[in-house]
Amino acid sequence: MRAAAVPRVPFNRPFLVGTEMQYVAEAVAAMHLSGDGDFTRRCQSALEALTGSARALLTTSGTHALELAALLLDVGPGDEVILPSFTFTSTANAFVLRGATPVFCDIRPDTLNLDERRVERLVTPRTRAIVAVHYAGVACEMDALLAIAQPRGIDVVEDNAHGLFGRYRSRPLGSIGRLGALSFHETKNISCGEGGGLLINDPALVARAEILREKGTNRAAFFRGEIDKYTWVDIGSSYLPSDISAAFLWAQLEDADDIQARRRVLWERYATELAAWAADQSVRLPIVPAHCEHPAHIFYVVLPSAEDQGAFIDHLRAQGIGSVFHYMPLHAASGGRRWRRDTSDPCLVTEHVSSRLVRLPLYAELDEELQHRVITAVRQYEVLQAPVPNQ
Numbered sequence: 474m475r476a477a478a479v480p481r482v483p484f485n486r487p488f489l490v491g492t493e494m495q496y497v498a499e500a501v502a503a504m505h506l507s508g509d510g511d512f513t514r515r516c517q518s519a520l521e522a523l524t525g526s527a528r529a530l531l532t533t534s535g536t537h538a539l540e541l542a543a544l545l546l547d548v549g550p551g552d553e554v555i556l557p558s559f560t561f562t563s564t565a566n567a568f569v570l571r572g573a574t575p576v577f578c579d580i581r582p583d584t585l586n587l588d589e590r591r592v593e594r595l596v597t598p599r600t601r602a603i604v605a606v607h608y609a610g611v612a613c614e615m616d617a618l619l620a621i622a623q624p625r626g627i628d629v630v631e632d633n634a635h636g637l638f639g640r641y642r643s644r645p646l647g648s649i650g651r652l653g654a655l656s657f658h659e660t661k662n663i664s665c666g667e668g669g670g671l672l673i674n675d676p677a678l679v680a681r682a683e684i685l686r687e688k689g690t691n692r693a694a695f696f697r698g699e700i701d702k703y704t705w706v707d708i709g710s711s712y713l714p715s716d717i718s719a720a721f722l723w724a725q726l727e728d729a730d731d732i733q734a735r736r737r738v739l740w741e742r743y744a745t746e747l748a749a750w751a752a753d754q755s756v757r758l759p760i761v762p763a764h765c766e767h768p769a770h771i772f773y774v775v776l777p778s779a780e781d782q783g784a785f786i787d788h789l790r791a792q793g794i795g796s797v798f799h800y801m802p803l804h805a806a807s808g809g810r811r812w813r814r815d816t817s818d819p820c821l822v823t824e825h826v827s828s829r830l831v832r833l834p835l836y837a838e839l840d841e842e843l844q845h846r847v848i849t850a851v852r853q854y855e856v857l858q859a860p861v862p863n864q
Contacts, residue, residue: 481793481794481795482793482794482795482834482839482843482846482847483795483834484795484796484797484832484834485659485660485795485834485835485836486836486838486839487659487664487666487836488664488732488836488837488838490724490725490727490728490731490732491724492724492727492728493720493721493724493725495724496512496720496721496723496724497717497720497721499512499720500512500716500717500719500720501717503716505716506715506716506717507713507715507716508531508713508714508715508716508719509693509696509713509716510716510719511716512716512719512720512722512723513531513713513714513716513719515719515723515726516529516531516670516719516722516723516726517529517530517531517670519723519726520655520670520672520726523637523638523645524645524647524648524653524672525645525648526647526648526653526672526673526674527673527674527675527676527679528672528673528676528679528682529670529671529672529673530670530671530673530682530683530686530712531668531669531670531713531714531719531722532668532669532670532671532686532712532713532714533667533668533669533711533712533713533714534656534658534667534668534669535563535632535634535654535655535656535657535658535668535669535670536563536566536567536669537669537710537712538654538655538656538669538670538671538712539563539564539566539567539630539632539654540566540567540570540710540712541671541682541685541686541712542567542630542652542654542671543567543568543570543571543573544571544685544708544709544710545652545673545678545681545682545685546601546602546628546630546651546652548568548571548573548601548602549571549572549573550571550572550573551572551573551599552568552571552572552573552574552599552600552601552602553573553574553575553576553597553599553600553601553814554568554573554574554575554576554600554601554602554603554604555576555578555587555592555595555596555600555602555603555604556568556575556576556577556578556587556603556604556606556632557577557578557579557580557586557587557604557606557608557823558577558578558579558580558802558803558804558805558809558818558820558823559580559585559606559608559799559800559802559803559820559823559826559827560604560606560608560632560800560803561634561800562803562806562808564604564606564632564803565803565808565809565812568602568604569808569812573601574599574812574813574814575803575809575812575813575814576595576600576813576814576818577803577804577809577813577818577820578591578592578595578818578820579591579818579819579820579821579822579823580608580820580822580823580826581822582822582826583760583762584608584611584612584613584760584761584762584765585608585609585611585826585830586605586606586607586608586611586612586613586614587603587604587605587606587613587618588822589613589614589617589618589621590617591818592618592621593621595818596621596625596627600625600627601627601628602627602628602629602630603618603621603622603627603628603629603630604629604630604631604632605618605629605630605631605632605650606632606634606635607631607632607633607635607636607639607646608635608771609635609759609767609770609771609773610635610636610637610638610639610646610767610768610769610770610771611636611639611759611760611761611762611765611767612636612639612640612641612646612762612764612765613631613641615629615631615641615642615644615649615650616642619649619650628650628651628652629649629650629651630650630651630652630653630654631646631647631649631650631652631653631654631672632654633646633647633653633654633655633672634654634655634656634658634661634669635656635661635768635770635771636767636768636770637655637661637662637663637768638662638729638733638768639765639766639767639768639770640765640766641764641765642764647672648672648674649674650674651674651675651678652671652672652673652674652675652678653671653672653674654669654670654671654672655669655670655671655672656668656669657669657670657722657725661770662729662732662733662736662768662769662770662837663722663725663726663729663732664722664725665714665718665719665721665722665725666718666721667718668714668718668722671686680694681707684706684707684709685707685708685709685710685712686709686710686712686713687709687711687713688705688709688710688711689705689706689707689708689709689710690703690704690705690706690709691703691704691706731837732837733768733769735837736768736769736770736835736836736837737769739769739772739835739839739844740767740769740772740835741769742841742844742848743758743772743833743835743844743848744758744759744772746848747774747848747851747852750851750852751774754777754854754855754856755777755856756774756775756776756777756856757774757775758773758774758775759771759772759773769835770835771832771835772832772833772835773799773830773831773832773833774830774831774833774851775826775829775830776829776830776831776856777829777856778829778856778857779828779829780857781829781856781857782798782828782829782830782831784854784857785831785854786798786831788850788853788854789847789850789851789854792846792850794834794846794847794850795834796831796832796833796834797831797832798827798830798831798832799827799830799832800827801827802820802823802824802827804818804820804823805820805824833847833851834847
């Protein structure tokens with residue numbers, strides 16, 4: 474008799490709570506399929522309650538949330554925006570699209586976040602914004618960044634694609650800077666396949682944000698009965714997701730506590746059961762400062778050498794386990810070299826981490842048996858090289 478195939482462990486698997494299609498059907502039956510329907514309003518209200526932000530607006534992606542933020546802050550040619558090199562291209566593209574110049578800053582070696590100790594030296598009279606990317610949902614040092622930005626009139630934008638449900642000194646991530654961007658991509662804890670959201674923490678920006686999001690029209694005010702006609706009043710684009718997407722998202726938000734509980738168990742099991750192996754092999758596991766609460770979005774290892782990164786991924790792949798590296802440094806990419814300010818930080822920590830970091834499978838549907846397969850495979854790996862001194 475032929476033995477059953479060993480199940481493969483993918484790196485990511487979208488999690489369904491079970492009510493998504495019910496709500497999608499309700500949205501279809503209501504015959505309001507475009508944006509800002511009942512499910513959109515439910516999601517936005519839930520996000521406002523969760524974060525304490527003055528206004529939450531759903532968008533078609535996290536990328537579009539960042540683009541909307543750049544529009545809302547009137548970032549343009551001649552402006553500079555400080556951001557980490559260790560991030561996704563959207564963080565930079567949102568501002569490059571407006572004609573601004575990205576100024577890449579290195580990351581901290583512990584949290585892999587924007588190194589607040591290196592930011593001030595990059596500030597010039599042209600600095601318009603600082604983008605704090607909360608890597609793996611662990612908060613940047615927001616107090617230090619705000620202390621640099623606020624006296625100079627520089628806006629702080631939180632790229633919170635990883636950090637919904639995370640906190641910094643008890644404050645919800647995304648609610649601390651002037652604006653916060655969310656992602657609901659299928660790889661995120663809460664998902665609708667593709668989607669995002671903009672958290673507006675300055676009430677003075679709310680009215681204009683609605684206009685920019687609605688193709689530059691005052692259509693939202695019209696639907697509220699505040700005006701008798703709507704027209705073109707500002708620049709803008711179409712950033713509204715359909716209410717079908719919002720219906721899917723609402724199911725996930727309703728069940729967020731269960732999703733988060735599942736992910737926390739998985740994250741903590743990795744941290745506990747890989748600790749001895751990591752210490753023995755000179756591998757670094759995630760570091761979470763005591764004043765930060767993370768949402769169990771990513772579990773990664775930082776291997777001792779660049780050669781180990783590829784070998785480790787191959788080792789897991791041979792056992793049917795998916796694992797992936799993460800960001801390639803933006804400052805060294807062809808786009809980064811084209812648009813960055815030449816005096817950007819050399820970003821040596823970014824280059825070191827990028828060539829060594831590997832993310833392990835972590836999704837709400839990952840059961841204990843399959844996770845133990847991953848843990849066992851990881852423990853079997855022996856590093857190829859000893860760590861380089863002073864790195």
